[in-house]
Amino acid sequence: MNHIKNYAYTHTPLEFDFEQTIERFFVEEIPLYSFTGTGNYLILKIKKTDMSTWKLITVLAKATGLEERDIGYAGLKDKNATTIQYISLPKRYEKELNKNLTTEKIEILERTYNKAPIKIGHLKGNSFSIILHDINSQNAKFFNTTAKKMQKDGIPNYYGYQRFGEDSRSYLQGKEIAHSGKRLKGSKEKLLVSAYQSHLYNRWLGARVKLSTVIAENTIAQAAEKLQYPEELVKVLAKQPQFFKLFLGDVMMPYPYGKRSYVKDMYQSAQIFEQKR
Secondary structure, eight states: OOOOOOSSOSSSOOOOOOOOOOEEEEEEEEEEOOSOSSSSSSEEEEEEEEOOOHHHHHHHHHHTTTOOGGGGEESSOOSSSSEEEEEEEEEEGGHHHHHOOOOTTTEEEEEEEEEEOOTTTTTEEEEEEEEEEEHHHHHHHHHHHHHHHHHOOOOOOOOGGGGTTTTTTTTHHHHHHHHOOOOOOHHHHHHHHHHHHHHHHHHHHHHHHHHHHHHHSSOOHHHHHHHHHOOOHHHHHHSSSSOOOOTOOOOOOOSSSOOOOOOHHHHHHHHHHHOOO
């Protein structure tokens, strides 16, 4: 796979057994905002098993008579899992949905209404529950300790293997499409170009993690030599209290809400970053 990942933590990999199945992998979407309770859009909180989001949209479109593009969702969820996500569709199609939705793989947990449809990206994140087998008590304890450290200090959030297709090379098709200069046609081409964007992001993130590691593990002079950076720049970066170093021009935004801002003073921004403000 042509996606180099540099890791921020140096512990020995933990041994365990995990198989991605509907019994051992659970995902629940966290909405970006509270729904209004009134409006022209029906909001469904749906639990599904052994079904991709694309298939879910197809099933809902068939049940209601809607075009797939008229059904809103915030993000894609895995097929080989038990997942909960939010879907929007025009309120006037609720009767058709009630009459025609019959599959046992879909369970509607809650219904409400909203003034606007759900769009891609309208989520704070996802809550995951994963059942691991064959992990010893020492590793299980270390797992929890490390997870708390990651929660405090952060992690490099790489795009995973599922973004790049079964052969991990779908980004190459996306690269070809992106550099062709042609207008994107259909959801498949958009997905392939998105895979290429994710590939570029992973490369950028890996370089930033490596840079932060070099600064953390070396003297100013050694880091400057290895990175081919001026020593004055390395001194400023080394003064930042957090592991993940910030540069001028980086974009910062309070999570999950807030106004985006650019880093203009590296040390001041680093203090804000460290304090999670």
